[in-house]
Amino acid sequence: MRNSIIELIKQSASDKVAFETLDSIFKLYEQLQYSSNLNQLASDIFLWLEEEFAIKNMVFSLFDINKNNKTDILAKGDKFYLDDDLSQFFIINTHTNLNATISFCASSEEHSLFLENKYNSIEATFFIISTIVQNAILKKNFIDSASLDSVTNVFSSHYFIENLSSYLKLSNNKQNEIFLLMIGIDRFKAVVDEFNYEIADKVLIELARVIHSNINEFDIVGRLETDTFLVSILSNDDENQACEVAKKIISDFSKARVIVNEETRQTLQKTVSIGFEKFVLNSNMSLDDAIKNADIALVEAKNRGRGEFLKFSKINSSDNFKLF
Template sequence: MNINKYNFEAIIALNDYLITVKKIEDIFEHLSSYLEDNLCVNKVEIKLRDKILFRKFEEVKGLKKRSFEIYLNKQDSLSVFIHYFENETENINECFDFIKIIFKIVSQTIYNRYLEFRLHESNLKDSLTGLYNRQYVNEYLRTMLPLSKREQKKVAFLKVGIDHFKAVIDEFNYEIGDRVLKELAKSLESSVRKSDIVARIESDEFLIVLHNITNENNAIMIANKIIENFKDVKVIVDEDNNQTLMKTICMGISIYPDDAERVEEIFRSSDIALYEAKNRGRSQLFKFKKGDDTIELF
């Protein structure tokens, strides 16, 4: 193949630019745009081991899909798949060698940015449950709230607390307490949309961010569903005797921008609502209202 027919210097320039890009998804977006604009390649999938890092591909009915794989880093199994249809075979074969050269040049940039992404992500995740932590929520809200305000969309914040969680520790141990937390985390994630955010804020308290809700009744309906779902969760206490523990949760609800507009106000209003819910008993929820600035804890 004649490499001179392609702009080799442009690949070097592309990689130099990708090094400056901070977000890994932006690297993939710029790279896929280059492939599509210059080589008519618009069906790309990049994997690390068996995990898909990036995928841009649309199925077309009636056309048989083919693919070829390029190993970028054999030691860590970083690879790229170029998918194409039978009617594109000639074009793909013509530029196959050059595509390999592109990814050979940019592979280290992709891998380095991925490692940075994983390191940053680990600082924003709770090590026990795998959920996001409070630091992530703070960063996320500072970006998300102004966007919701411009689009005039409501956001619900559901503060979740386990009823009498300390009694679990006193009766059993911290290992059983951790099991309860893990099971609750799984139950919360399975009860909301993938686009919603679930985070562990404190030891036994979680926060759910529900995007683009219609009104507070919508949030209340979802909160009730979450409470009911966790009632059915069984936590194994003694595997030998098949002994299980069933717990309940309470929930406080705050709506942006109706109840709070700033991040610190959101945390405060949802805290107050949760305490009020717990004061009412097990499996309770309470919707915060402006003016509820004080609360009797006992």
């Protein structure tokens, strides 16, 4: 699969069709990052295949290597079998016990020849989106309705804390370290006091949106307390880049406007502060300690003002902070 995308990139330099195909693949990649669940992701893939390659018959399945069984997530069009002359299938290796299989059947022999000619482009597509499919499968394995915060639709506190260690192992983080961002809304209680809980929920939802728009599909978010979110950056091993992500969240949220009165179009702007800590797997520090350190850094950041970013490592022993 990797060779297919490399070849397509080379062709795109001089071939307009290859360039347009590559552009379409990356648009699909961007779109899939906003898929709310595995079923939605499978549906988005089908719609893309239908538009790009006129595919009407498709099955998106999960194959459990350990149990040796297959579960269909989405089936579209007429029923077909993999040994049909007009059918093709692709396996997306997710580096877990569950692999995704996407199979489809051409509508005619002419269509089948067309798909065979487009084989490398289709294979390149599945290589590009494999990380997003992997992440969706990992989430499907763990998530149930009790695992999501009812307001923001991010992970609940209990789920996030209890399952982060398992998630780290399954997500195949080669760097063996993650960065924790403890994010808190500055003076959030004032929103409730001045307006109401409905407006407060809108602020929380907007913050969740800003967070998701700045992180990678491998990174995960949990709501720990009323106005506090924890983000685990799993997707890169560059501490400076992780810090830039945090600062971008602070900047973007400060510009966000929440409508508090539909008639007058009155809006509200708030700020967030972020505490930062690095957690190294198999180190002397436990994950719980790393989370506590990020929380301490957040408290001290809020003590210093609004819209502040602070690493735990930058806190002096002489600093006075109070945990509640």
